[in-house]
Amino acid sequence: MELTTTLRCGFHRYTYPKGADKKLIADMTRSNNRVKDWGIQKVDEYTFSGFQDAEGKMYFYAVSNYPVEDIRQVKDDQHEISLVNFGENRQEDPLELKIGFSFVSTENAKMNLEAEMLNKSFEEVREEADKEWNSLLSKIKVSGGSEREKGIFYSTLYRSFLWPALRSDINGDFTDETGEVTNEGFRYYTNPSFWDDYRNKLVLLAMLSPDVTADIIKSITDKGEKRGGYMPTFFHGDHASVFVAGSYLRGITDFDLERAYKLLLKNATVPGRGGRPYLDEYIERGWIAEKDTTNVPTWDEYKAAVTKTVEYAYDDYATALIAKELGDEEHYTLLMGRSNNYKNLFDPSTCFWRGKIDNGNWIEDFDPYYPYFAYMYREANAWQSLFFAPHDPEGMIALYPSHRAVEQKLDSLFTEPWRGYEAHNMTGFIGNYCHGNQPSHSIPYTYYFIDRQEKAQCVLDSIMDRFYDMGAEKLAYAGMDDAGEMSAWYVFNAIGLYTYSPADPEYIISVPLFDEVKFSLGKGKEFTIRKEGSGKKIRQIRYGNEPIEGWFIQHNQLLQGKELVISTE
Numbered sequence: 001m002e003l004t005t006t007l008r009c010g011f012h013r014y015t016y017p018k019g020a021d022k023k024l025i026a027d028m029t030r031s032n033n034r035v036k037d038w039g040i041q042k043v044d045e046y047t048f049s050g051f052q053d054a055e056g057k058m059y060f061y062a063v064s065n066y067p068v069e070d071i072r073q074v075k076d077d078q079h080e081i082s083l084v085n086f087g088e089n090r091q092e093d094p095l096e097l098k099i100g101f102s103f104v105s106t107e108n109a110k111m112n113l114e115a116e117m118l119n120k121s122f123e124e125v126r127e128e129a130d131k132e133w134n135s136l137l138s139k140i141k142v143s144g145g146s147e148r149e150k151g152i153f154y155s156t157l158y159r160s161f162l163w164p165a166l167r168s169d170i171n172g173d174f175t176d177e178t179g180e181v182t183n184e185g186f187r188y189y190t191n192p193s194f195w196d197d198y199r200n201k202l203v204l205l206a207m208l209s210p211d212v213t214a215d216i217i218k219s220i221t222d223k224g225e226k227r228g229g230y231m232p233t234f235f236h237g238d239h240a241s242v243f244v245a246g247s248y249l250r251g252i253t254d255f256d257l258e259r260a261y262k263l264l265l266k267n268a269t270v271p272g273r274g275g276r277p278y279l280d281e282y283i284e285r286g287w288i289a290e291k292d293t294t295n296v297p298t299w300d301e302y303k304a305a306v307t308k309t310v311e312y313a314y315d316d317y318a319t320a321l322i323a324k325e326l327g328d329e330e331h332y333t334l335l336m337g338r339s340n341n342y343k344n345l346f347d348p349s350t351c352f353w354r355g356k357i358d359n360g361n362w363i364e365d366f367d368p369y370y371p372y373f374a375y376m377y378r379e380a381n382a383w384q385s386l387f388f389a390p391h392d393p394e395g396m397i398a399l400y401p402s403h404r405a406v407e408q409k410l411d412s413l414f415t416e417p418w419r420g421y422e423a424h425n426m427t428g429f430i431g432n433y434c435h436g437n438q439p440s441h442s443i444p445y446t447y448y449f450i451d452r453q454e455k456a457q458c459v460l461d462s463i464m465d466r467f468y469d470m471g472a473e474k475l476a477y478a479g480m481d482d483a484g485e486m487s488a489w490y491v492f493n494a495i496g497l498y499t500y501s502p503a504d505p506e507y508i509i510s511v512p513l514f515d516e517v518k519f520s521l522g523k524g525k526e527f528t529i530r531k532e533g534s535g536k537k538i539r540q541i542r543y544g545n546e547p548i549e550g551w552f553i554q555h556n557q558l559l560q561g562k563e564l565v566i567s568t569e
Helices: 106-116 122-137 147-159 201-208 210-225 240-249 257-269 279-285 305-325 329-345 393-397 403-415 443-450 453-466 485-495
Strands: 002-005 009-014 023-026 037-044 047-054 056-064 068-075 080-086 095-102 140-143 506-509 516-520 526-532 538-543 552-554 563-568
Touching: 002 122, 009 106, 009 122, 037 068, 047 068, 047 106, 056 106, 095 106, 122 147, 140 147, 140 485, 147 485, 201 210, 201 240, 201 485, 210 240, 210 257, 240 257, 240 305, 257 305, 257 329, 279 305, 305 329, 329 393, 393 443, 403 443, 403 453, 443 453, 453 485, 453 538
Parallel strands: 526 563
Antiparallel strands: 002 009, 009 095, 023 080, 037 047, 047 056, 056 095, 068 080, 140 516, 506 552, 516 526, 538 563
């Protein structure tokens, strides 16, 4: 079997054993989502079509190089499949299927097929797909480093761009949030997996494909306006705010910021179905309470109150940045004040962020090593929920009695052994740091703010070396990729930049794996990153031969197209 693709079509090529009948199983009842309805039928001598209604209704229109004899249903008491039988079986040429897809109609699926693939050979389509991917991947060119590191780098860069998925047709038609077919003049995409790809992947998308980023923001705005006036959220947090703010401040302005802001502001200020869960109590007291109980099993569903509180605080900050851009001083002041709410659940007696019950008392049944799915923390324990205030690292550090106390806490995170708990989504440990799930992915950089940058680099290098080509086939990650977040984490750290505060148009600088990186931003500007020395401690940072003070470089500086030199010892 061989497969290749265009944006809206698939090309299948099946080579059968000599003399074998050409048959194809269409398993229409299976999907990653529950299939509510489906259909498949012969259209004419060489064509069949159908649909599958699971998470959205998807239509297909398939053209074969062999005649379609019939389509039979085969089933037992548990399952049903469709068996497509083809004629002229004595021929030895492979069976080829050109399949157009649409989320609008069978007619549009046919239209997509005719526009993108129908008159092309398998080799032509494959070469065009290769060219398209090579064009994208070559926007970052690395030299130096090992062949293994280069292989992991370009594999993770590729995986960073698999989602969100295009849902509009070649003519711009799409099925909107209300189920109506519409055409708004932009490419319509699925929602990003905001928790957690807001941390880095969506920034990488903005840097390399700003046109796609603008259309994704138009898409989520369209959805929000048609689903009660709230911007879409995803699973946990309210991180479309970070995506919109960070994209706009990086110069992506080809969307209606005021329309997007209206939705984000409602998310932040108006409790209601479709907005932020538990927003009423967050507004009232600046934190979300958790249930007063004991012996909570890992997988029981609660509020994830601690991580919601600290993440809402960051989302408030991101929304405030947009308010400032639009001159909304009243909400800018309100939201910037609320961005300090992350401090409200810091327990100075344990130096952990910790849950409170309704009366304001700390939850007594507190074990920082025990992982929860949603009690106090979202898919994490207290160790993995440390040090999240990307908009205010200095304020976060000041919660501790000294820099030495922060250093000891960080050292303990990476050295205190995992206690053997088996929990889905929590794999790939350095001490209690868990790289297999996203909540702690920014914690290593905390060392920067207590003048221990080299300790952060030791951790970053260990993660990149150990957790990205695991297993016998060297293809496994330490855990879930979350629609490209873990991949983008590697891409950024391998080139020496990271999106510590993705809402802000800046990057924290680390030691790259490669001697030289040439990075072409989406607007055609190319900047260079060059490493001097082979140590882990950064001695000096220069951009365009001018020294950089501190650890961050601004996006606008990178647009100048100069050379960033990171000298190490």
